[in-house]
Amino acid sequence: MESRVLIDEAAIARRVAELAKEIAGDLPDQSPMVVGLLTGSFVFMADLVRAASRLGIQPEVDFMAVSHYGATMEASGIVEVHKQTSLDVRGHAVLLVDDILDTGRTLSLVRDRMVEREPAWIRTCVFLDKPSRREVDVTADYVGFEVPDVWVVGYGLDAAGAGRELPYIMAVEPDEDRADETDEQ
Ligand code: XMP
Numbered sequence: 001m002e003s004r005v006l007i008d009e010a011a012i013a014r015r016v017a018e019l020a021k022e023i024a025g026d027l028p029d030q031s032p033m034v035v036g037l038l039t040g041s042f043v044f045m046a047d048l049v050r051a052a053s054r055l056g057i058q059p060e061v062d063f064m065a066v067s068h069y070g071a072t073m074e075a076s077g078i079v080e081v082h083k084q085t086s087l088d089v090r091g092h093a094v095l096l097v098d099d100i101l102d103t104g105r106t107l108s109l110v111r112d113r114m115v116e117r118e119p120a121w122i123r124t125c126v127f128l129d130k131p132s133r134r135e136v137d138v139t140a141d142y143v144g145f146e147v148p149d150v151w152v153v154g155y156g157l158d159a160a161g162a163g164r165e166l167p168y169i170m171a172v173e174p175d176e177d178r179a180d181e182t183d184e185q
Contacts, residue, residue, distance in 0.1 A: 007155075009167045012042065018143060033089055039164070062087045067082050094123075095123050128144060148171075
């Protein structure tokens with residue numbers, strides 16, 4: 001698998017600090033509910049809440065799980081929430097966090113489901129955005145970096161389960177033998 005570093009650690013650290021500042025400035029209160037989508041957002045979430053903590057933000061943190069049906073490196077278009085947050089978000093400020101905005105199906109569905117639970121304020125934050133791949137009309141309120149249409153790995157994102165631990169973002173060439181499967185992102 002051919003790969004190259006697309007976003008290095010220093011650039012990530014700078015951008016996460018900027019995002020935290022931007023978000024902290026917009027929040028209606030100091031105690032938002034920050035809800036990440038498993039599994040890809042776990043590294044970004046950890047850095048983001050710690051950067052926000054340095055600015056006095058004291059969030060409650062939880063995760064949701066979403067299933068994508070189809071080949072792992074190609075979105076099939078079928079997305080299902082299979083673990084909702086156990087936080088009672090009604091009347092609270094909610095920040096939804098995902099690793100990457102690709103076709104837009106995941107964020108669109110998850111945001112709609114969250115809105116039904118009547119938070120007082122809701123914003124979305126993605127570490128990466130691939131606008132060229134968008135199929136659903138959705139934008140994130142906060143975006144770390146825009147990336148081209150390449151498969152990206154690292155900083156929580158994976159290729160067939162590998163690479164999530166990398167502290168930087170790499171662009172990789174996809175394997176050709178990816179069979180259809182259900183994948184928890
Ligand atoms: P959609 O298409 O619903 O997809 O916006 C969002 C989810 O698809 C996964 N995804 C990726 N994961 N490298 C990854 O490791 C990528 O380049 C990539 N593109 C999409 C991701 O889980 C995201 O939540």
